[in-house]
Amino acid sequence: MNQITISVLVLGTTGLSFSLLLALLSKKLHVEDDPRLKEVLDVLPGLNCGACGYSGCRAYAEAVVKSLNLFNGCLPGGEEVNNKIAHILRIDAVDKKHTVTAICRCAAQEGQKKESTSYEGPQTCKAAHLIGGALDCIYGCMALGDCIEVCPVGALSLNNKKIYVDHTKCIACGKCVKACPRKLFIIIPLKENIDIYNVACSNKDKGAQTQKVCARGCIGCGLCTKVESSPYYLKDNLSYIDYKNATQTKPLEEGKEKCPTKCIDKEEFKISVKAP
Amino acid sequence: MKELLLIFISTVLINNLVLSYFLGICPFLGVSGRIESAFGMGMAVIFVMTLATSISWLIYHLILLPFGLFFLEYVVFILVIASLVQIVEMFIRKFSPALYQSLGIYLPLITTNCAILGVALFMVARNYKFLESVVFGFAAGLGFWLVLLIMAGIREELEYVEVPKVFKGASLTLITAGLLALIFMGFSGLISA
Numbered sequence: 009m010n011q012i013t014i015s016v017l018v019l020g021t022t023g024l025s026f027s028l029l030l031a032l033l034s035k036k037l038h039v040e041d042d043p044r045l046k047e048v049l050d051v052l053p054g055l056n057c058g059a060c061g062y063s064g065c066r067a068y069a070e071a072v073v074k075s076l077n078l079f080n081g082c083l084p085g086g087e088e089v090n091n092k093i094a095h096i097l098r099i100d101a102v103d104k105k106h107t108v109t110a111i112c113r114c115a116a117q118e119g120q121k122k123e124s125t126s127y128e129g130p131q132t133c134k135a136a137h138l139i140g141g142a143l144d145c146i147y148g149c150m151a152l153g154d155c156i157e158v159c160p161v162g163a164l165s166l167n168n169k170k171i172y173v174d175h176t177k178c179i180a181c182g183k184c185v186k187a188c189p190r191k192l193f194i195i196i197p198l199k200e201n202i203d204i205y206n207v208a209c210s211n212k213d214k215g216a217q218t219q220k221v222c223a224r225g226c227i228g229c230g231l232c233t234k235v236e237s238s239p240y241y242l243k244d245n246l247s248y249i250d251y252k253n254a255t256q257t258k259p260l261e262e263g264k265e266k267c268p269t270k271c272i273d274k275e276e277f278k279i280s281v282k283a284p
Numbered sequence: 285m286k287e288l289l290l291i292f293i294s295t296v297l298i299n300n301l302v303l304s305y306f307l308g309i310c311p312f313l314g315v316s317g318r319i320e321s322a323f324g325m326g327m328a329v330i331f332v333m334t335l336a337t338s339i340s341w342l343i344y345h346l347i348l349l350p351f352g353l354f355f356l357e358y359v360v361f362i363l364v365i366a367s368l369v370q371i372v373e374m375f376i377r378k379f380s381p382a383l384y385q386s387l388g389i390y391l392p393l394i395t396t397n398c399a400i401l402g403v404a405l406f407m408v409a410r411n412y413k414f415l416e417s418v419v420f421g422f423a424a425g426l427g428f429w430l431v432l433l434i435m436a437g438i439r440e441e442l443e444y445v446e447v448p449k450v451f452k453g454a455s456l457t458l459i460t461a462g463l464l465a466l467i468f469m470g471f472s473g474l475i476s477a
Binding site: 011014015018019022023026027029030033034037039130132134135138 | 348356364367371378
């Protein structure tokens with residue numbers, strides 16, 4: 009046999025055996041997609057806009073099917089699409105709405121938080137944070153709006169160097185939590201008929217130090233923790249709310265009233281539907 | 285043992301595939317924007333490179349050489365690499381969906397990564413024995429992973445630096461790559477002949 013036939017034979021057999029192996033393995037290792045995934049994909053608009061906080065419609069569909077949570081994420085599709093998806097997954101679209109939201113743990117406005125230098129670098133929080141920014145408080149919001157940039161639903165806004173969260177829009181996707189270099193955002197559960205209370209400070213320094221840099225900082229005095237059945241607790245000179253156990257408005261409100269620096273914020277936002 | 289160690293160190297640092305042979309430049313420049321994706325890509329390359337080198341060695345020495353068909357090595361190696369990547373992808377998808385998710389598009393991209401074909405061809409050209417080939421493949425992957433991570437780390441920091449307009453983007457990336465290659469030249473004194 010001459011060399012040409014041998015090479016053709018050898019190459020042919022190798023190629024054939026590989027293709028057979030691949031064919032066999034693709035049957036053996038076939039991964040069954042959730043049939044609902046395709047249905048959800050068909051309902052979605054297929055714009056891959058990313059407004060839901062996922063990289064595309066497919067990623068969103070996968071997340072929705074996997075967690076059986078709607079997040080009401082699809083903005084272009086709106087209520088209609090969300091209802092259809094809810095129908096496919098047999099979950100209630102309304103019940104799942106607004107059970108969590110994001111809050112920003114710094115509510116000091118311009119003038120309240122001290123700025124003794126000016127910052128002229130790249131106008132992003134991430135860059136400013138590297139060198140400290142203009143703000144004296146090393147825990148507080150630098151108000152350059154990295155979070156606004158990443159928010160897929162436009163729920164965040166900046167006014168007087170304070171971040172406002174529009175809780176009717178927030179889908180609690182957690183992008184702001186990741187984007188904030190000072191980790192100011194937390195995702196909190198919403199409770200029935202309770203407004204959103206927020207210890208709007210993240211300064212872990214001792215009280216005297218905190219007061220030097222901000223007029224609204226939490227000084228860790230602990231007065232809010234001393235009211236009856238208080239949901240507040242102290243950690244690292246800073247007050248926190250135990251949201252899981254904060255089921256009554258009264259102690260929350262009393263703690264807020266007691267606060268000498270008025271750093272506890274109340275935002276009137278109640279959900280009336282029962283959280284699951 | 286000493287031989288294997290020598291192959292290992294010289295492949296990772298001294299004769300780094302990316303920075304001394306300039307193979308696999310496409311993913312090196314393309315996937316080095318973020319550390320996370322660079323890590324995933326590097327891991328996938330280590331995995332496929334080790335496997336591809338071992339299987340290519342077996343096919344070359346057990347099939348091609350006995351028939352005297354050494355000139356077919358290019359075609360056969362490409363065949364091996366492409367099918368291997370497919371098989372690996374199927375396996376990962378079945379048994380570790382999480383890893384499949386994190387590797388994402390990078391896994392199929394490896395099919396066309398010339399560094400892998402390069403390693404297979406070097407392995408033949410240098411007459412490595414089987415164990416040496418496996419170590420060589422693994423070390424080459426590790427070198428790729430290392431350089432990719434270094435590059436991604438530098439590029440993430442560079443985002444916050446003010447750069448003259450002419451240097452922005454691709455040119456700065458290429459300059460960085462060149463400087464890195466120069467730095468890696470320093471390793472050539474590590475092993476004296």
